[in-house]
Amino acid sequence: MSNNEHGDQALNEASDLIRGYQRGQISRRDFGKGLLGLGLGVGAASAILAACGGDDSSDVATTLAPDGGGDMGGGIKSGGVLREGYNRDVSSHDPITTNWYDPAYSAIYETLVTDDLDGNTVPMFASAWSVSDDGMEYRFEIPEGRVSHSGGPMGAEQVAGLLQTVMDESFIGGVSTVPMVGYSVEGNTVVMKMKNAWLGALNPHKTGYWALANIDTWQAAGGLDPSSTYGTDSADGTGPFTHTEWVPGSHTLVTKWEDYPGSEAPIISNPGPAYLDQIRWTVITEAGQRATQLETGELDSLIGPGYADLERLRNNPDLFTIQHPEWSGYHLVMNRDYPEFFGDVLTRQGLSHALNREAMVNAILFGNGDPTYGPFPISDRQYEPLVEEFNQFDVELAKSKLAEAGWEAGDDGILVRDGTRFEFEYVVEDESVQKLVAEAVAQQFREVGVVANLRVVDRAVWFEEASGEGRDAAPMSLFFWLWPVPLDILVIFSSSETIPVPNFSHVIDDDIEAAIADWRQAGTPEAAQEASSAFQLAWAENLPYLPLMNQYATFVAHNYVKGWQPFVWNLYPLYNDVWLDK
Amino acid sequence: MSGFRRARKNKQLMAGAAVGAFVVLLGIFGPMIFGDYAAQDLFNGHKPVGTPGHFFGTDALGRDLAARATYGIRISLLVAIAVTALAVVFGTAIGMIAGYVKGTLDGFISFLIDFIWGFPLILVAVLAAASIGSGLLPVILAVAFVNTVAIARVVRGEVLAISEKDFVVAARAGGYSTLRIISRHIAPNVIPVALVLSSYYVAVAIIAEAALSFVGLGAQPPLPSLGQMVSDGRNYMRINVWESTIPGIIIFLMVLSVSLIGDGLRDLLDPRLRTAVERTSAK
Numbered sequence: 001m002s003n004n005e006h007g008d009q010a011l012n013e014a015s016d017l018i019r020g021y022q023r024g025q026i027s028r029r030d031f032g033k034g035l036l037g038l039g040l041g042v043g044a045a046s047a048i049l050a051a052c053g054g055d056d057s058s059d060v061a062t063t064l065a066p067d068g069g070g071d072m073g074g075g076i077k078s079g080g081v082l083r084e085g086y087n088r089d090v091s092s093h094d095p096i097t098t099n100w101y102d103p104a105y106s107a108i109y110e111t112l113v114t115d116d117l118d119g120n121t122v123p124m125f126a127s128a129w130s131v132s133d134d135g136m137e138y139r140f141e142i143p144e145g146r147v148s149h150s151g152g153p154m155g156a157e158q159v160a161g162l163l164q165t166v167m168d169e170s171f172i173g174g175v176s177t178v179p180m181v182g183y184s185v186e187g188n189t190v191v192m193k194m195k196n197a198w199l200g201a202l203n204p205h206k207t208g209y210w211a212l213a214n215i216d217t218w219q220a221a222g223g224l225d226p227s228s229t230y231g232t233d234s235a236d237g238t239g240p241f242t243h244t245e246w247v248p249g250s251h252t253l254v255t256k257w258e259d260y261p262g263s264e265a266p267i268i269s270n271p272g273p274a275y276l277d278q279i280r281w282t283v284i285t286e287a288g289q290r291a292t293q294l295e296t297g298e299l300d301s302l303i304g305p306g307y308a309d310l311e312r313l314r315n316n317p318d319l320f321t322i323q324h325p326e327w328s329g330y331h332l333v334m335n336r337d338y339p340e341f342f343g344d345v346l347t348r349q350g351l352s353h354a355l356n357r358e359a360m361v362n363a364i365l366f367g368n369g370d371p372t373y374g375p376f377p378i379s380d381r382q383y384e385p386l387v388e389e390f391n392q393f394d395v396e397l398a399k400s401k402l403a404e405a406g407w408e409a410g411d412d413g414i415l416v417r418d419g420t421r422f423e424f425e426y427v428v429e430d431e432s433v434q435k436l437v438a439e440a441v442a443q444q445f446r447e448v449g450v451v452a453n454l455r456v457v458d459r460a461v462w463f464e465e466a467s468g469e470g471r472d473a474a475p476m477s478l479f480f481w482l483w484p485v486p487l488d489i490l491v492i493f494s495s496s497e498t499i500p501v502p503n504f505s506h507v508i509d510d511d512i513e514a515a516i517a518d519w520r521q522a523g524t525p526e527a528a529q530e531a532s533s534a535f536q537l538a539w540a541e542n543l544p545y546l547p548l549m550n551q552y553a554t555f556v557a558h559n560y561v562k563g564w565q566p567f568v569w570n571l572y573p574l575y576n577d578v579w580l581d582k
Numbered sequence: 583m584s585g586f587r588r589a590r591k592n593k594q595l596m597a598g599a600a601v602g603a604f605v606v607l608l609g610i611f612g613p614m615i616f617g618d619y620a621a622q623d624l625f626n627g628h629k630p631v632g633t634p635g636h637f638f639g640t641d642a643l644g645r646d647l648a649a650r651a652t653y654g655i656r657i658s659l660l661v662a663i664a665v666t667a668l669a670v671v672f673g674t675a676i677g678m679i680a681g682y683v684k685g686t687l688d689g690f691i692s693f694l695i696d697f698i699w700g701f702p703l704i705l706v707a708v709l710a711a712a713s714i715g716s717g718l719l720p721v722i723l724a725v726a727f728v729n730t731v732a733i734a735r736v737v738r739g740e741v742l743a744i745s746e747k748d749f750v751v752a753a754r755a756g757g758y759s760t761l762r763i764i765s766r767h768i769a770p771n772v773i774p775v776a777l778v779l780s781s782y783y784v785a786v787a788i789i790a791e792a793a794l795s796f797v798g799l800g801a802q803p804p805l806p807s808l809g810q811m812v813s814d815g816r817n818y819m820r821i822n823v824w825e826s827t828i829p830g831i832i833i834f835l836m837v838l839s840v841s842l843i844g845d846g847l848r849d850l851l852d853p854r855l856r857t858a859v860e861r862t863s864a865k
Contacts, residue, residue, distance in 0.1 A: 288817040308628075308818050359624035363643055430798050432817055439803050440643055443622050454803050456716065 080580040081278040082561070085290045087304030089283050089459065090252045093243055094231025096170050096218065099463075100482075101208025103303060103572035104252045107279055108149075109211035109237035112140050112159070112190075113202055115484075115569035116267045119381070121202050124265040125159070125212050125238055126190075135197025135523045140190040143264065148214035149235075149242045149257055156185045162215040163190070163205075169224055172502075175492050176204045179520045197523030203485040208571075212238055240274040240576040252281045260576075268576050269563070275579035287432050294319070294556060300580065301557035301564055303572070306432075307366040313556050324568040325379035326553035328482040329372055330437050331493075332546035333466060333504040338475040340420045342505075348543040349391075350401035354448045355441060356393040361549050364436045369551040374540035375494075376486045377550035382532040387540035391547070398448050407449070415449040423451035424475035429462040437548060438478045452476060467501040479504065484571060487532055491516050494544045505545055511538035588850055595846025602839035605832065609659055612652020619653040620804045621645065628822040638828050641811075642818065650806035651829050657718070657807050658788050658836060664722045665787040666780050669729035674776045676730070677737025678764055682745050692738070698731045703790055704797075711799050721800045725790045729783045736779055740772050774851050781844030785837045792833050808833050 084103070091100040093108060110125040123129055126140040142156040152158075160183040166173040167182065180201065181193035194201060204210055217236035222228025230236075235243035240263075241254035260273040282299065284290045287306025291313055294302045305313055314321050334342035334351075342348055357371030370378045374387025407415040407422060415422040428438035435456060442452040455474075457465060466477040483489035492498055495516055496508040515535035522528035540547070555566040555573070563577035589595055613619065616637065623644035631639045638647035680691040706728055710720035744750060745768065753763050792809030794800045801807035808829040815825030 286817065288819060291820075306817055308821050312820060356624060363624040363627045432814075435803065435814075436642055440622065440624060443620055443643070443804060446620070456798055456802060 076275060076562070076579050077581060078275045078579065079277050080582075081280055082276050082564075082575070082578060082580065083298065083300045084279060084281050085284045085293055085299045085302040086281040087284065087287070087290060089285065090246060090248055090281065092231035093235035093246060093252075094218070094228070095209055095211040095213055096166055096173075097224065097228075098209070098231065099171055101211070101571075102252065103281060104241075104243075104254055104279075105208040105211050106239070106570070106572045107241035107254045107575045108235050108239045108243055109208070109213065110239050110263065110265075111207070111210055111212060112163075112205050114206050114265055114267070116265075117567050117569070119569045121206070122266050124263060127264050129202075131201075135199075135201075136194045138192040138194070138201060139186075140192070142188050142190060144188055146238060146261070147259075148217065148238050150214060150217050152214050152216050152236065154212070154214060154238055156188050156190050158215050159212060160185045160190045162213055162218070163192075163210065165215060165218075166210055170209060172209050172492060173204070175495065175498050176209075176488055178497075196521050198520060199522050199525065199528040200485065200488060200519070203488050207484055214238075241276075241279060244278070248283075250283055254279050263576060265574075268574060270576045274576050275563070276575065279575060279578075285431065291556075294558075297558075300561050301555070303555055303566075305554055305556050307364075307368050307551075307554075310366065310368065310554065318559055319556055320559055322555045322566050323368070323552050324566075325377055326482070326551055327377060327380070327484050327486050327571070328480065328553075329375070329377060329486070329550045330434070330478065330480050330548040331375075332441065332548060333474075333477045333479060334543070334545065335471070335473050335475050335477075335504070336506045336508075337470040337473070338424065340418070341422065341424055341475060344405055345542055346401050346405035347407070348546070349541075350398045350405060350407075350448070351445065351450065352391045352543055352546050353394045353398035353401060354444050354450075355391075355546070355548065356444065357391075357549050358393070360437065360440050364433060364440065365549065365551050368554065369549050372547040372550050374536040375490045375545075375547055376536055379550075380486050382487060382529055382536075384533040384536040386533070387536050390540040391543075395447060402448060402450075409449050413449055414451055421451075422449065423453065425455055426452035427455050427457060427462060427465045427474040427477040429459050429478070429480075430456045431459075433551075434478055434480060441478070441548070466504045469500050470506070473500060473504065473506070477504065482571060484569065487519065487535065490539070491519065491535070494539065507544035509538065509542050509544055511542060512544060514538075585850070589846075592846045592850055594842045595850065598839045598842025598844075598846055600839075601835055602843060605655060605836050605839060606659065608652050608832075609655030612655065613649060616646055616649035616652060619645065619649040619806050621649075628818055628825070630822060631824045631828075639822060639824050641814065641825055647811075647825065647828055650811060651808065651832055654806045654808040654811060654829060655832060655836070657801055657805065658791055658833070661718060661722055661725070661791040662784045662787040662840075665726045665729060665791075666784050668722070668726035669733050669783055670776050670780045672726075673730040673733025674737050674769075674772065677734035677739075677776075678741050678768060678772060680734070681738040681741025682760065682764055682768060684742075688738075691734075695731050695735050695738075698728070699735065701728070703728050704794070707790075707794050707799055716799050716802060718801050718805075721791055721794050724794075725787050729786060732783065733776055733779055737772055737776055740775050741768055744768055744771050778844065778848050778851055781840055781847055785840040785844070788833065788836050788840065 086103060088102070090104070091098045091102050093104060095101065095105070095109065112124060112126045113121050113129055114124040116122045127143045128141040129138065131138050142159055146154045148154045163183045167177045167180065168174065179195050179198040181195055184191045184193070192201070214236040218230050221230035221234060232246055240257055240260045242257045244255045245251065245253035255278050256274045256276060258273055262271045284293065288309065290302055291305045291309035293299045295316065313319055334348060336342055361367060361369045361371055372378070373391040374384065376383050402415060406417045408417070410416040410421065426438065426442060428434055438454055442454055445452050462477065465474045466479065467473060481489055481493070493502050493504070494507055494509070494512050495503060496513060499506045512535065515531055515538055518531035519528065519535060522531045553566070557564050560580055560582040562579050562581050564573055566573040623640070626640055626644040627642045629636050629640040633639050636646050636648065638651060641647055641650065676691060680688045703725065707721060707724035710724040714720050750763060750767050753767050791800055791807065792812070795807035795809030796813045800809060803810070811829035812826045815829070818825050
């Protein structure tokens, strides 16, 4: 082969690597390795990495505007119904009582602030925001004359009322806002007072749990009363679409709000009401069905195709695919109220070393994800790479840790300690990926003499089984979390304040508690990173849960879907810019 | 013509027996030949049929499909046998009591039979799973419950007809006890009917177990059930069609064999059909 041919080949390989990285198909780490493998020096590789949208502190693959799909182009057409497939069942549209929020939240509601494409905080419903020099007070300017879908006023009074209710009453809100004092109103300004400066104060406000519902309507519909019809029969937000139908197991339908005045968010181009007439999200929990319905034209766009179908969808010239890291993870709950199994750290570490996470990512996600050795996805801005010193797959180490913990093989090869056989019930939600993860884990445990008896149940039963007090909760369960800022949600899962739910492991760990306290006091990026690193390392070593893996967020649409731009900092697309070119 | 010769001449019966024997042998020896159904190789998932070391290929977790499918046959057969045994024993007993005793008891049992008969099997299975948890036991109980009612219904009708026959009237006039009349005179005439009927309900049990496992109410993973394998494999139809198709073909063969055996037995045991068949054969 001539030098020129060598050069061409290297160039082609480098181009493929860059394309793959920019599309989020390979991680930053693998991208860097690949560049070095092509014979590039560290300096050159770093320069290419930086040019491709990353820096040393971030492992986030850049999400590109799709070919022919994301750009607005000329001649925007109004009208039509966007038919979007959704990989989960739909949750109630009540942000205060829900324990999950769906893409419809991005259509019905706005939040005070949001993230732009680079992850910077920008206004959304608020026209502006500011923070005092000492970090003790945040001020959000509420535009005058705004109303919600019902026509009710949506001024500072209503916004502050809603946010205070979320803080006081919401399932998740209260524990996410510990450093906050509360909200008050000064003219058109909502003022948020802090107990201490906290760098993470705005994060929760960008999520669906803080979506701006009209508090007057919410209260009139029943508020916290279990018989309330808010979120099921009606919803009253300020987003570009109104709640129309909500049918669990089937679909959600929203309709264009003709009076929408446009968003304050600079990431939204459309200055007025939505282009689409309606959006219908169809619940398709069968992975294989989702891709098929997109290909046959029953759907225009799709959230979460089955990974087995991804390569085929990528090769379809009529479709475009967007993939980027997802702020989510699969974790194993180990209920500490079964101390005979999970009470000692050596046993938990032994179990963790028995798991080949790389192999699970390969088999179950077709490589569309990363193994996690600590609590965070590796792409998170605060990711602490030192967690990778823990929990690596090593069966011999697993066996020796378990032996050190006092477990000995019984006659049938199953471990026994103090007369207790290492066999327990393991509850998993009846969802295709979670079932596979659970089966893969159970079999790997079996290799080291531990029997995890799987019980597959539906989502509601899973929650019930996982959320009991003490030993009423299952010994082990598998759960999947999704939240834009991993630390915020993982604090909730491991804080002693949240036992039994959502601290499903019922864990009280001094190191983790200390890290959480530091995080809530963190007023500077350095302090936040220090607390975050301590949290991750304590988690990776003490294992309140067993981290398993993290999948990539994947979105696919027909090329005629324009302005549909899911991006890494938002869980779901924003819909006001979307239009159909057909 | 002896019973054995008549059976050998019955093509449906023989074909059904041959297919059934093949499937049963697969169920018995397959797991011994193909190894541990739960052993996984996470870097070798979705291998096609004919992959060295994996006769039927592998599933998503790299588990051997042949080992899983043949073990699945065991599960299907276990459920079918357990369900049918329960249904025949209880269905025949209930049907005989209702048909012979008549009166208020018959009215009550008939009402219950009609009432239960109106419930879809899947609903009964869901109720069973909700009360005692998912797994094979609720599947066996739910399918046996519905099949018991079905058999009891037919047996009751048979007994109603037989109990008016001269030999039963004579036995009654002779002062024999109800138990003796049922056991000596009615049961021998009804049990063949129940047995022929049971072959149909074996097929029903196999399909029901597969259907319930398909929707997640049957065997719990990693225990392989054929219905569950069909369900798991359908997400990968476009990359490895065999993951669903192989267990599907096995379910088809099992049901086919049982149906053929049932039809053959019916021809063999029904005197009217037997005569017709023999006349045709003689020609």
